[in-house]
Amino acid sequence: MQIKPILAAMRHHRAGTVLIALQIALTLAIVCNALFIIQQRMARVSRPSGVDESNLFVIENFWADQSSPQRIDAQMRADLLALRQLGSVQDVAPANSFPMHGSGWDNFVKTTPDPIRPTLDSAIYFSDDHTLATLGVSLIGGRNFTSSEVGSQTPPDPMLASEVIISKALAQTAFPHESALGKTIYVSGGNHPSTVIGVTNTLQAHTVASWMNNYAYNAILLPARLLTDRTYYLVRSRPGQLAAAMHDAPRALFAQSRMRIINPKDGVMSFAQVRKAAYGRDLGMAILMGIVSLVLLAITAAGIVGLTSFWVGQRRKQIGIRRALGATRHDILSYFLTENLLIGISGVVIGAVLAFAINLWMVTQFEMARLSLAYVSIGVIALLLLGQGAVLAPAVRASNVPPVEATRSV
Amino acid sequence: MFGYYVELGLRSLKRNPLLTALMVMAIGFGVAASMITWSVFRAVSGNPIPEKSNQLYTALIDSRGPNYNNKGEPPSALNYTDAVALIKAHKAEHQTLLYSVSLSVLPQSGDSLPFTAGGYATNADFFSMFDTPFQYGGAWNASDDDGHAAVVVISHELNEQLFGGANSVGREVTLGMHNYRIVGVTAHWDPKPRYYDLFDGNEFGEPVQIYIPFNRAMDLQIDTAGTNNCGTLMDYGSGRDAWVHGECVWIPFWVELPTAADATQYRDFLTAYSDEQRRGGRFHWAPNVRLRNVTNWLDYQHVVPSESRISLMVSVGFFVICLINTIGLLLAKFMRRAPEIGVRRALGAPRRQIYGQFLIEAATVGLAGGLMGLLLTAVGMLGVGLLFESAIARLAHLDLSLVALTMVVAIFATVLAAFYPAWRAAQVQPAWQLKSN
Numbered sequence: 001m002q003i004k005p006i007l008a009a010m011r012h013h014r015a016g017t018v019l020i021a022l023q024i025a026l027t028l029a030i031v032c033n034a035l036f037i038i039q040q041r042m043a044r045v046s047r048p049s050g051v052d053e054s055n056l057f058v059i060e061n062f063w064a065d066q067s068s069p070q071r072i073d074a075q076m077r078a079d080l081l082a083l084r085q086l087g088s089v090q091d092v093a094p095a096n097s098f099p100m101h102g103s104g105w106d107n108f109v110k111t112t113p114d115p116i117r118p119t120l121d122s123a124i125y126f127s128d129d130h131t132l133a134t135l136g137v138s139l140i141g142g143r144n145f146t147s148s149e150v151g152s153q154t155p156p157d158p159m160l161a162s163e164v165i166i167s168k169a170l171a172q173t174a175f176p177h178e179s180a181l182g183k184t185i186y187v188s189g190g191n192h193p194s195t196v197i198g199v200t201n202t203l204q205a206h207t208v209a210s211w212m213n214n215y216a217y218n219a220i221l222l223p224a225r226l227l228t229d230r231t232y233y234l235v236r237s238r239p240g241q242l243a244a245a246m247h248d249a250p251r252a253l254f255a256q257s258r259m260r261i262i263n264p265k266d267g268v269m270s271f272a273q274v275r276k277a278a279y280g281r282d283l284g285m286a287i288l289m290g291i292v293s294l295v296l297l298a299i300t301a302a303g304i305v306g307l308t309s310f311w312v313g314q315r316r317k318q319i320g321i322r323r324a325l326g327a328t329r330h331d332i333l334s335y336f337l338t339e340n341l342l343i344g345i346s347g348v349v350i351g352a353v354l355a356f357a358i359n360l361w362m363v364t365q366f367e368m369a370r371l372s373l374a375y376v377s378i379g380v381i382a383l384l385l386l387g388q389g390a391v392l393a394p395a396v397r398a399s400n401v402p403p404v405e406a407t408r409s410v
Numbered sequence: 411m412f413g414y415y416v417e418l419g420l421r422s423l424k425r426n427p428l429l430t431a432l433m434v435m436a437i438g439f440g441v442a443a444s445m446i447t448w449s450v451f452r453a454v455s456g457n458p459i460p461e462k463s464n465q466l467y468t469a470l471i472d473s474r475g476p477n478y479n480n481k482g483e484p485p486s487a488l489n490y491t492d493a494v495a496l497i498k499a500h501k502a503e504h505q506t507l508l509y510s511v512s513l514s515v516l517p518q519s520g521d522s523l524p525f526t527a528g529g530y531a532t533n534a535d536f537f538s539m540f541d542t543p544f545q546y547g548g549a550w551n552a553s554d555d556d557g558h559a560a561v562v563v564i565s566h567e568l569n570e571q572l573f574g575g576a577n578s579v580g581r582e583v584t585l586g587m588h589n590y591r592i593v594g595v596t597a598h599w600d601p602k603p604r605y606y607d608l609f610d611g612n613e614f615g616e617p618v619q620i621y622i623p624f625n626r627a628m629d630l631q632i633d634t635a636g637t638n639n640c641g642t643l644m645d646y647g648s649g650r651d652a653w654v655h656g657e658c659v660w661i662p663f664w665v666e667l668p669t670a671a672d673a674t675q676y677r678d679f680l681t682a683y684s685d686e687q688r689r690g691g692r693f694h695w696a697p698n699v700r701l702r703n704v705t706n707w708l709d710y711q712h713v714v715p716s717e718s719r720i721s722l723m724v725s726v727g728f729f730v731i732c733l734i735n736t737i738g739l740l741l742a743k744f745m746r747r748a749p750e751i752g753v754r755r756a757l758g759a760p761r762r763q764i765y766g767q768f769l770i771e772a773a774t775v776g777l778a779g780g781l782m783g784l785l786l787t788a789v790g791m792l793g794v795g796l797l798f799e800s801a802i803a804r805l806a807h808l809d810l811s812l813v814a815l816t817m818v819v820a821i822f823a824t825v826l827a828a829f830y831p832a833w834r835a836a837q838v839q840p841a842w843q844l845k846s847n
Contacts, residue, residue: 015830019738026731030724037720064514064524065587103611108642155633156653228633229512261514261526277799284797285717288447292728295439302432303735310742366716 006339013314016307017343024347024383027300029354032379033362034289036371041282041289047216049099050167050202052136052236053271055090057246058098059233060269061253062261069154069227075257076225079233080130082252088237088245093131094225095232097123097206100271100278104206107159109220110186111174113193122170122218123205124187126153126226132165132200134236140168142181142198145223153224159188161222165198169217187220208278210367242270297386304390308336312398319398320405329399336395337388344387348380355379415767419774426743430775433739437779440732441820442786443725449791449812450798451722453805454614455714458601459541462666463704466539467673468606469496469663469680472698473687478642484700485639485659486711487609492683493661497533501679502665502672504539507624508532509661510610510636513586517572527568527585528635529620530607531627537563537594539666540606545569547579547594550623554593558629562590563621569595588630590622602805605704608711609662610636614801634660677701715802733827740775740831744768751835752843761836768832769825776824780817787816 010017061079063072076094083092097104105124125131128150132139142165149163164187171180184193203219205212233253237245250262262268269277276283312319319332359371423430457463471492472484479485488496493507508530515527536542537549546569550561562583569578582589603613631650640658647656667673677699684697702710751764788808795803 015741015834016738019734019741023731023734023738026727026734030727030731034724062512062514062526064516156650157648259524261524263526280799281715281717284799285721288721288797289724292443292724295443296728296731299436299439299732299735302436303738306429306432307738307742310746313746362720366720 003338003342006335006342010339010342013311016311020304020307021343021347021350023300023303024344024387025351025354027296028348028351028376028379028383029358031293031296031382032351032355032371032375033358034293035379036359036375037368038286038289038293039375040369041286044208045279045282045286047204047208048202049204049271049275050135050137050200050217051099051204051271053275055237055239055242056135056271057235057237057242057249058095058101058269058271058274059235059249059253059262060267061231061233062263063229063231063259064261065259067259069152072227072231073152073225076227076231079253079256080128082256083233083235083249086245086248086252088241088248090236090238091130091134092236093128093134093234094126095131095234096126096226096228098125098135098232098234098274099204099206099219100208100274101206102209102278106206106212106215107187107220109170109174111183113186113191120170120174120218121212121215122166122220123207123212123215124159125206125219125221126224127165127221128223128225131221131234134234135203136236137203138201139165139198140201141179142196144198145221150223150225152227153222154227159222159224160192161187161194161224163197163223164194165200165221166196167200167203167217167219169202170219171196171199173218185220187222246270297382300383301386301390304340304387305394308340308391308394309397312336312394312401315398316401316405317408319401320403320408323401323403324406332399332401333395336391336398340387340391340395341384344384347387348383351383352376352380411763411766412770415770416774418767419771422743422771423774423778426746429739429743430778433736433743433775434778434782436732436735436739437776437820437824438782438786440729441780441783441816441823442790444722444729444819445783445787445812445816446790446794446806447718447722447725448815449806449808450794450802451714451718453807454603454718454802456602457705458603458605459704462539462541463605465666465668465703466606467665467667467676467701467703468707469665469676470700470702471680471684472695473657473659473693474641475693475695476698479698482698484698485641487637487639487659488661488663489657489659490654490661493663495683496663496680499679499683502667502676504535504666505664506533506536506539507661507663508536508607509624509627509634510607510612511620511622511627511632512635513620513632515568515572516584516587527619528616529565529618529622531622531624531632533624535666536621539664540601543597543599545595545597546577547592550593555623555625558625559623560588560590560626561593561623563594563596564592565596565617565619566598567617568619585620585622586630586632603708603713605708605713606664607636607662608707608713609660612636613711613713614805628654636660673701673703717798718802721797729823733823736775736824736827737830740772740828741834744831744835747835748838749843751838752840755838755840756844764836764838765832768835769828772824772828772832773821775828776821777817779824780820783820784813784816787812 080092083089106121107124109120109122129145129147132144166180175183180196180199183196185196187194205216205219235245235249246268250268355376356371362368470484471488472479473489473492497505497507511531512526512528514524516524533555534550534552545566554561569575578592578595581592583592600617638658638660665676667676680699681697684693684699687693791808794806
């Protein structure tokens with residue numbers, strides 16, 4: 001195919017050419033960044049929590065009578081016993097927070113008692129000897145708490161646990177190249193040492209907020225029931241009996257005592273709901289970017305169809321002359337395809353530069369990673385194909401112009 | 411002539427239905443995407459107290475020192491010691507401190523279940539500083555603060571729930587097993603973002619239901635239901651007293667300073683206070699204080715979610731592409747009628763007339779696009795809950811100003827896009843057109 005006559009013809013409809021190229025460039029720039037945002041968000045959303053989410057739910061229990069820590073402790077033990085007796089329930093544990101909850105406790109931990117500036121943050125999960133079994137989190141080393149090790153704690157007091165279980169990620173960061181088991185860590189900011197008796201498999205921290213990103217899988221399990229106005233019960237149902245357990249558990253609790261508040265709206269939440277709430281923003285962003293990308297591509301394609309159809313209509317006579325002079329249908333078809341390809345290439349070149357520029361600006365403004373070349377490459381190929389696809393129908397129509405058109409005056 | 415051109419425009423919409431539909435869709439989608447994301451952005455970035463945002467300041471004091479503060483910034487609230495000391499110093503005419511509480515409410519009738527009510531432990535100045543509107547009664551007064559009185563202000567919504575909306579001033583309510591006398595019922599009041607409590611992450615939280623005196627709450631040892639930030643210095647000793655008087659921060663503190671001079675004076679006072687603490691041996695570092703007004707505080711705390719900014723920018727980019735698309739399609743649409751233009755010009759129509767005709771025609775396209783955009787915006791508003799978390803999605807709504815904005819933006823943008831195609835149409839040489847005809 002000869003490029004020169006195409007370029008010469010383009011000079012005659014410069015405005016349309018520039019408009020299509022510009023549209024392709026901007027579409028590429030936005031679609032690349034949108035795809036990249038989708039990938040980043042979905043990577044976050046698909047992060048594992050480490051817990052057996054499909055059989056797990058949580059009850060937020062608020063003590064209505066603001067009673068003493070001793071009474072809360074007694075009621076908590078009674079509640080745990082009552083819940084464990086339910087047929088649909090496999091195991092239960094008290095908690096102050098749990099993965100993806102959003103709020104909870106996090107402390108800076110140290111591996112030496114010195115008051116150096118600590119840099120290692122970790123979620124604090126108050127636990128008992130049933131916590132691991134309830135969450136469905138396995139130990140990759142060491143042992144679980146025994147029931148005699150589990151105490152209780154009132155919030156303002158410092159955490160003085162002698163034994164702790166830590167997550168794999170925390171173990172690897174705090175004790176690189178060696179086993180964390182038997183090592184000493186300082187959890188409460190003071191100089192009270194705790195011994196690591198177990199290391200769990202993957203266990204996510206209590207929040208997915210960006211400030212926790214560097215510590216997203218750091219967790220420490222402390223063997224104590226936290227005695228505050230608000231208590232969470234983590235409940236693991238027997239396989240497939242989640243709905244039944246979610247129905248039974250609050251009733252069992254109210255049968256124990258009515259001086260409690262379990263919000264009818266969101267007091268009982270399955271982990272599917274917890275996950276949805278935690279990643280709502282990310283999912284919403286991904287959906288929005290997806291919709292925008294699709295509509296954008298459709299509109300750009302429609303724009304190409306519209307303008308090319310116009311050109312074909314304008315050039316019917318020239319096409320007829322070419323056909324009369326011996327050009328085949330294929331020649332006409334490939335003329336329009338090549339013309340579109342040339343415009344497309346100039347568009348994607350500008351678009352690629354623009355895509356990187358937008359991404360660089362977003363890196364400085366928002367916590368955003370660098371756009372990888374792969375996304376731009378995919379975008380470039382997608383837009384060139386889109387252009388070729390869009391131009392096909394008008395080009396076929398052009399190729400169907402009969403040579404006799406050359407003899408008509410209009 | 412104007413009416414005739416509008417009529418011509420409408421008729422021409424029908425002439426190439428496909429091209430017209432394409433343009434109307436492009437403008438509709440573009441304007442709808444922009445309007446939906448704009449409505450969310452406008453809701454989260456609005457000034458919650460425009461008439462006073464430059465007079466209300468939150469004060470922060472670095473009580474941790476350069477080794478333990480947050481990259482040189484003091485913690486985002488005060489500890490008990492400093493908050494109470496600033497209140498006692500009374501260097502601003504109005505000053506308030508607050509912390510988040512969550513208390514059980516025992517309904518009067520035996521058969522309803524208790525529920526929790528969220529709110530704040532604060533002082534009398536809170537209500538006048540933040541312009542709380544009242545339905546019944548009013549705020550408690552300073553002597554109630556000093557007397558640690560068991561009084562409460564409840565929200566309009568809680569009053570509906572407990573007393574069926576009747577004037578409940580003077581009645582008792584049981585919160586956290588203690589009785590409080592109701593002194594006021596607020597009108598519906600829920601400023602968004604809740605600038606005065608960004609510390610607890612409550613900027614888009616559930617509406618406040620109760621307000622009780624700070625001093626009373628401290629007497630009853632009611633713990634904060636919000637954030638308690640002990641930084642990296644958690645070794646404050648044992649027991650509630652040690653925690654209260656330790657360096658954990660949990661109390662947002664606000665002062666009202668009507669003039670810039672007052673603000674400077676207050677900043678000097680904070681510096682002097684910090685210096686005094688240093689001389690007393692409590693701080694071992696140079697004074698490091700902050701005084702930020704509402705606008706600066708909202709900025710500093712990044713209240714507008716980055717998602718909202720990004721989606722607004724992407725939508726505007728989307729709209730721009732739609733407009734470029736429209737320029738191309740209008741060009742095609744107008745130039746297709748070159749022969750007609752040639753005839754009009756030959757019959758004596760000046761360029762200005764051609765120009766006007768096509769701009770008006772573009773405006774009719776914009777009008778149709780705007781109506782399409784309005785429809786899509788209304789549909790999109792229903793789906794906003796899928797895209798943003800419910801607390802934020804709730805704030806976005808389609809009101810009259812948004813409807814007007816949608817139409818104006820659609821028409822204005824389309825006319826803007828039509829300038830080049832209309833100019834090209836006006837340049838049509840009558841002689842050439844007539845000759846080829």
